[in-house]
Amino acid sequence: MSTIYFVRHAESPKTDLDERTRGLTDTGQMAAARVSRFLTTEKINFFYSSPYQRSLLTIEGAARSLGQAIRIDENLRECVFSGQHQTMPQTDVYPLVRQMFADHAFSRDSSESFQSCQRRGVQALTSILQNHPGKRIVIGTHGLIMTAIFHHFDTKYDFDFLWQTTKPDIYRLTFNGTELVNVSRCRFMIDTLQ
Template sequence: MKTFIYMVRHGESPKTEGDERTRGLTDKGRSDANLISQLLKSERIDAFISSPYKRAMATIEELAQSVGKEIVVFEELRELVFIGNDQIMADNEVYPLVKQMFAEPDFSLPGGESIRICQNRAVGTLRKILEQYRGQKVVIGTHGAVMTLMMGYFDNQYDLAFLLKTSKPDIYKMEFEDEVLVETTRLWKD
């Protein structure tokens, strides 16, 4: 039985307010969320799931509301925790760190988690979603690193190089036959 997972990476988000959990979307991020809603409306989505982070939920919220669905939040789908206390890290700090983490999957900063730990928690949750929502179309509001780790578990072409080429937002439609990834299609056009 086919199940479709739509990985929706969040839109542009300011790194000047709140913390990793509470920062929302920029004006461009909100505008892109509207485009996502228009793009996916015809897909007849059955369920909406998200990371607990505000920017991920806000990116899929308009679409979920337009079809009368609630967003189910899964804590385990949160972004890779780079450093403790949900601190925001500037991009010029995050990108070198991400490269090191992909090269050394067990490396983490104090209070953070490793690539291996993040992938294990996220993939375990994705497998539960595939089981619970079998035969349905499911949107997942997500983040770049955790999305890449989930996709990479099923197909190793989704790696650091892939992550560095993704955009904010981005959309990947994954077709599964049971727990086997059959095809992935990028739906977002820059």
């Protein structure tokens, strides 16, 4: 059995107009410290991440504590909502995402469709599972692509599921080969900064 920890990134400011370079807010940095404390207790063997800074910064503390390198996979990046990889206001993103869940082939202004985002995400996950059978692996990622990957295995992971996730959030998935066995949400935010 393999265990994958999908880590949705911590809070990130919308002031940086480049999706790739957005970091973390002060609140996001504190939450990332909680993520690190939790992950360092989970006997992680490998770390993978989206190339986007907010994902890397959310898991880098745990990787550093465990003496692990983070492997960057371009296919774990968030869905491209605009052709220029520019940050969109939250008020524009969620109506667009709702439409993408309703029509998996829909794409706007050279953006990516749900279908294409899901395909590359599932390919990345499958490759990770095949390369590291029986291991415990962290994947630093984003809300929509994470939900799209989950949706591939079970359609109950939909827009409403995405809407209730938090920044950060951690889901533990257990696989037998590439077959999903179980999904559970990890409770780590109750940890206090002491």
